[in-house]
Amino acid sequence: MSDSEMKLNGVSRDEKRRWTDAEVRYLSAHRADGSYLIAHVLxxxxxxxxxxxxxxxxxxxxxxxxxxxxxxxxxVRDNKAGRYGMCQVCWERRKADAMRERAAERAAQRDYDNAKHRKNTGGA
Structure with a gap:
């Protein structure tokens, strides 16, 4: 990269910035994006x-x-969703569906137990 390109990118050759923790986290999380895209963002x-x-x-x-x-x-992300073979959006949808399904199962079990209790007590 030439000096003029570096100045356009907001960085001069003499200017040395320390890497922040946030930049290192970004680098680690987006490593599959490649050095050019990461460099542009940072x-x-x-x-x-x-x-x-x-x-x-x-x-x-x-x-x-x-x-x-x-x-x-x-x-391409190495996260929980990636380990289960799906993208982050589908992973979040799958989790939400599972939570709703579990809540519905608990509600059905509660209704069944209440009906059984009413039948056994002969109550209304």
Whole structure:
């Protein structure tokens, strides 16, 4: 990257900023996006992103993208949703559906127990 490109990107060669914890977290979470996109977002040079990633032992290699079997979109994040083979949106929907289903089961069981109690007590 030339000096003029670096200045356009908001960073000069003489200007050295320390990496903040938030920037390191972003780098770690978005490592599959590649150094150029991360550099653009963090207003750093791609080289500084690659160097920091190497020092932290974070691989910036793109892994083969997987496709969510539910919605068909791509996902690459290493999170709980990714471990279960789906994108984050589908994971959250699946969790919400499971919670609603469990609540409905509890309500049905409660109604059954109340009806059984009324039958046994002969009450109204």
């Amino acid at each position: 207003k750093r040079t791609p080289l500084s992103v690659r160097v920091k990633a190497a020092r932290l032992h974070i691989s910036l290699d793109r892994k083969p993208m997987k496709v969510c079997p539910i919605c068909g979109t791509y996902f």
